[in-house]
Amino acid sequence: MSYKVETHNFLQDLDRIFKVRQEIADYLETISETLTTAESAAAEASGKLGLDQEIADIGIAGKNLRQGAFRLLILGDMKRGKSTFLNALIGENLLPSDVNPCTALLTILKFGAERRVTVHFNDGKPPEQIDFKLFKQRYTIDPQEAKQLEQQQQQAFPDVSHAVVEYPLPLLEKGVEIVDSPGLNDTEARNELSLGYINNCHAILFVLRASQPCTLAERRYLENYIKDRGLSVFFLINAWDQVKEGLIDSDDSEELEEAESKLRKVFHTNLVDYCQVDGQDTYDERVFEVSAIQALRRRIKDASASLEGTGFPEFMGALNTFLTQERAIAEFRQSRTLSRQANLRVQQAVERRIPLLGQDVEELKQRISSVEPEFTKLSQIRDEFCDEIRRMRDRKARAIADSFRTYVLSLENTFEQDFLRYQPSDLQFLDFFSESKREQFNRSAQQGFQQYVNDKFFAWTLTAEKDLESAFAELSQSAARHGASYTGVTDQITEKLTGQDIQTRLNLSGEDDTTPGWAKWAMGLFSLAGGNLAGAALAATGFDFKSILLNLVATWGITLLFAPILGPFGILLAGLGVGALQANDARKQFAKAIKKELVKHLPQIAQEQWQPIYSAVQECFDSYDREVAKRIDEDIQSRKAELDNLLQQKETREINRDAELARLRSLEATIADQSQRVEVAYQSLLS
Incomplete structure (x- = not known):
């Protein structure tokens, strides 16, 4: 894929979408408040216009939009470098990557002004807030124990539903939430847990490893839980730089090219079936060769460092397009539909009311x-x-x-x-x-x-x-x-x-x-x-x-x-x-x-x-x-x-007809203006 985005540009684009989201939420809230005020005032005028449903729908939509986030689900087997990849993506060595975090915990990373962790339980216990250090100590287990639990078909923490980690990170502040799931190759209970959250997320980042191309567990998961379900999946082939390290002569460019070519064919054969969208092959827009450790090392030293050569600019370019265009447009289109609906309903109600006055x-x-x-x-x-x-x-x-x-x-x-x-x-x-x-x-x-x-x-x-x-x-x-x-x-x-x-x-546009x-x-x-x-x-x-x-x-x-x-x-x-x-x-x-x-x-x-x-x-x-x-x-x-x-x-x-006529026309004009503002904000995404 030729389109590349460096970290700072990615954050800038997310910030733009975040601001548009808040802007449209403001417009929707203004519409809801205006309608509520108008219906209240109408009790002392010509009577309410019956706009309760519009008030409720617009109010909920505005709240959802303001609280909304782009939610990314991270999937992958253990030892694929998921934690390293996540740390590189968020730009900080936040998650433990020196051991295998083999727990049954599904962890949600979201923005918070202060670092804190809230553990949610599924046995009726109230949520528990603990500090970050204790969270790592209590809910991270070593690989040997994880293997033993796997063999016994047991979960490490069966009473825990999920954990929410709040952290003041730029990526999270721009409206991104990251859901880190357990590994795929431990227990069926964990696989079912991950599956239960697939439809909650806007995109799936499936992490593989260049040295272990598409294991049986990975192919099984993709075939049974991902294929043909209409999900937006990005495949990250991590540790691509290690292909060179495995050569007899790491300086032999021809040998490297041949090794990479063979490996690409293997991954293409195994992944192409999962990159079909409406009959179109999206493999080049969904599969990326990355080196998470290189990207992390650079970002730890300099958050704005160039990630050229790590595969991250290419991946972030595709993710940028998906989040700030495809997903954002779909999300804001609903707000546009609701604002138009409210505008139309007000116009119709006013035009019915005036002749009856x-x-x-x-x-x-x-x-x-x-x-x-x-x-x-x-x-x-x-x-x-x-x-x-x-x-x-x-x-x-x-x-x-x-x-x-x-x-x-x-x-x-x-x-x-x-x-x-x-x-x-x-x-x-x-x-x-x-x-x-x-x-x-x-x-x-x-x-x-x-x-x-x-x-x-x-x-x-x-x-x-x-x-x-x-x-x-x-x-x-x-x-x-x-x-x-x-x-x-x-x-x-x-x-x-x-x-x-x-x-x-009625003053309707051609698209209404x-x-x-x-x-x-x-x-x-x-x-x-x-x-x-x-x-x-x-x-x-x-x-x-x-x-x-x-x-x-x-x-x-x-x-x-x-x-x-x-x-x-x-x-x-x-x-x-x-x-x-x-x-x-x-x-x-x-x-x-x-x-x-x-x-x-x-x-x-x-x-x-x-x-x-x-x-x-x-x-x-x-x-x-x-x-x-x-x-x-x-x-x-x-x-x-x-x-x-x-x-x-x-x-x-x-009823004072002139005063009521002025009130109704003012209401009509205010709602039309706010609806038009939603339209302008929506159209700005298309340009």
């Missing part, structure tokens, strides 16, 4: 009565769309639950071949008959079986995700159609009330549309899910069904479904009478023995889990249905309240 009470009552049939039509549109959601729910819930049952029952068909690669590789099968190695064999076999089960079931969740994506894409199109019908009816209401076509009076706010939410044009790293996933669209599905898988404890099989595997081997067999034959016989046990339990597992899956998929659609119905109901009620408020005011007091 001069009508007397009886005339107003007659006009309100005349639009009752149209309000009934709005409710019918709501019911039709919700019925469609429920039909889709019932169809998809059954289809996905059935697919799970079929999938589980089919595991026996390919088990023997599939399981061969998960069997213990560090032991000869005949060593099992050595009592001292028997327990080690059992642990290795159990770990292999857990990996097999996890891989198979996360492969199934990908299929389920695709089915749900297709369903919600279809519902998005339906929301657009129902939204158009809904707008047609609200236009009829306006025409009956005012005797005018409101669209001829009159799609109601509830339909925009249902179409995925904006999201108000804040997202947090304590469990809830960050919604990428208006509705995040993936988090519900992932939470289901997480609560299963996948391998617990197969607990009856996870006994002493050695007993199965001992009963085979394979003492005279070669190891390869023993592996095949062992797989057959496990299959025999597996087949006994598959029908029960398939039957018992059908209902939980059916219910979980139903909940995805029910959550969507509830929010759609709630938003439509609130819109209908606000439109009715808008008329009732005016009628009530007319019945109780004389």
Whole structure:
């Protein structure tokens, strides 16, 4: 990639985006405050305009934007130089890199004026604040202990959920949060922990090592947890400078070129499948050869030092483009949609209100009565769309639950071949008959079986995700159609009330549309899910069904479904009478023995889990249905309240038409101005 960015320029670009984020948040807060003040003042004037939903949405969006951050998740095996890379990225030797930090702690680095660490627990205990030195001492263990825990399939700190490290660093101050995950090659529990946070992050930085190109554990993780999930992944091949150190003659440029060329082919072969975005090959924009230790040494001496030759300028250039353009534009587009929506709603409400100010009470009552049939039509549109959601729910819930049952029952068909690669590789099968190695064999076999089960079931969740994506894409199109019908009816209401076509009076730009706010939410044009790293996933669209599905898988404890099989595997081997067999034959016989046990339990597992899956998929659609119905109901009620408020005011007091006209026009102008400011800030990112 030719585009390069040095550290100081990277920080400057992040600072620019950070300022735009705060600027747009200010505009949104001004809109929310203006609407709130106007509705309060309206109680003593011509009555409220029914803008509660706009106030709530804009307020939440402004808060989310102000508190928002670019969240990067660091993944990779142990001994890949993750900590060194992170230290080089943040520009300070913050994380321990002289030992392997093999803990079950997922650590979030975020900006704080003072250095402090907060440890969060999952057993009900309140969070604990400790100093940085104690955090390193208490939650970092040596490699030998980590290996032992791995073999025993235990977590080092099972009662700890995650830790938050606050630190006054320039990168973090610009709105970047870094999530440092446990290694991939220790326990399945840790792999599941990392997976639970993947959807919370905007980009994944996957750290590999040049001297160990794409191990089985790395390929397994990429294939099962990353591929085809629509994630933004950057691959960092660390310690690239060590390629030269491995040559017989480190000064031989031809030998170095040949060695690097061969290594690049290996990585390309292994990674290219994970660099496909919408059918496009993004390998050159997503894979980078870096030397973290060289970059760190330079930055420790001089935070603004040139990192030329370390691979960091190329990587930071790609990350810069992603964060400050692709991601920032997507984030701010939602704010733009909401500000436009508020502006349109205010214009419509004001244009409805003004012609009604001069009508007397009886005339107003007659006009309100005349639009009752149209309000009934709005409710019918709501019911039709919700019925469609429920039909889709019932169809998809059954289809996905059935697919799970079929999938589980089919595991026996390919088990023997599939399981061969998960069997213990560090032991000869005949060593099992050595009592001292028997327990080690059992642990290795159990770990292999857990990996097999996890891989198979996360492969199934990908299929389920695709089915749900297709369903919600279809519902998005339906929301657009129902939204158009809904707008047609609200236009009829306006025409009956005012005797005018409101669209001829609204000052709309060519890009604005009159799609109601509830339909925009249902179409995925904006999201108000804040997202947090304590469990809830960050919604990428208006509705995040993936988090519900992932939470289901997480609560299963996948391998617990197969607990009856996870006994002493050695007993199965001992009963085979394979003492005279070669190891390869023993592996095949062992797989057959496990299959025999597996087949006994598959029908029960398939039957018992059908209902939980059916219910979980139903909940995805029910959550969507509830929010759609709630938003439509609130819109209908606000439109009715808008008329009732005016009628009530007319019945109780004389309305000063000129003063009210000036107030409404002032409100309209203020919201239009703030909305335009959001538009200008958004357009500045595109130029």
